[in-house]
Amino acid sequence: MIHETPIHIRYSDTDLNGHVNNAVYATYMEESRISFLQEVFPGQRLPLVIASLHIDFRQETRYPEHTDVVARTWLTRLGRSSFEFFCQIVSVRGEVLCEGTAVVVHYDFEKRKSAPLPDWAREKLLPYVREREESNVGV
Template sequence: MRHLYRCPLRWSDMDAYGHVNNAVFIRYLEEARIDFLFRPDKEFKQGSVVARHEIDYKRQLVHRHHPVDIELWITEIRAASFTITYEVKDDDLVYVRASTVVVPFDFETGRPRRITAEERDFLEGYRDDDKEEAVAA
């Protein structure tokens, strides 16, 4: 299963050339990740931090008034990290493929922590090992 986030585009996202600035895509991925991880039904209550991003820019995204779709899924689950893979797209037109390594974090102790059994079950529901679409993390 994959999670879908409909990301709004903003005028401030554009660069001097009239398309969405490449650096803005990091924020888009963050918005999709937060929408996925911090929902009322499933939540990483103790928090998480990003250990790594990898982005492959495929084509320019021009600003418009309707949102762009961000599909995300899990491609790897380890003891104390997991990898989220994304496609920023319109139907079959892909603008960006990306991945993020996320580390569960305990902010009280200031240390990374292991993934709980409940979190692992949640992540497994979004696991997709399709290597053709996945970006290596």
């Protein structure tokens, strides 16, 4: 399954050239992960920390040409204590603007180390695991 999060681009997300600033994509991906987790685990909070974030820019995202985009998110790996989100930011016309990965770790804050994902959480995440669909546009 693929989770979709609509995102409205604000003028303040852009630089002087009307491009969405590169740092803003990390925020869009974070919004998508939060929305994903709220849908998969309603009313629950998993103790997660981010271990890595990687972003590939595929096409320029310009304001006001792109005022609304969609973050398409799924999992590409489900490990013992971590999982990898894959996120594509696409225009309303379906153009892949940006894509990237974020690895999150299930974390025991008392012991200050990773902890195995509970079986009930793994079961809820499994339907979202699928292969990566990378775009070669703009690279």
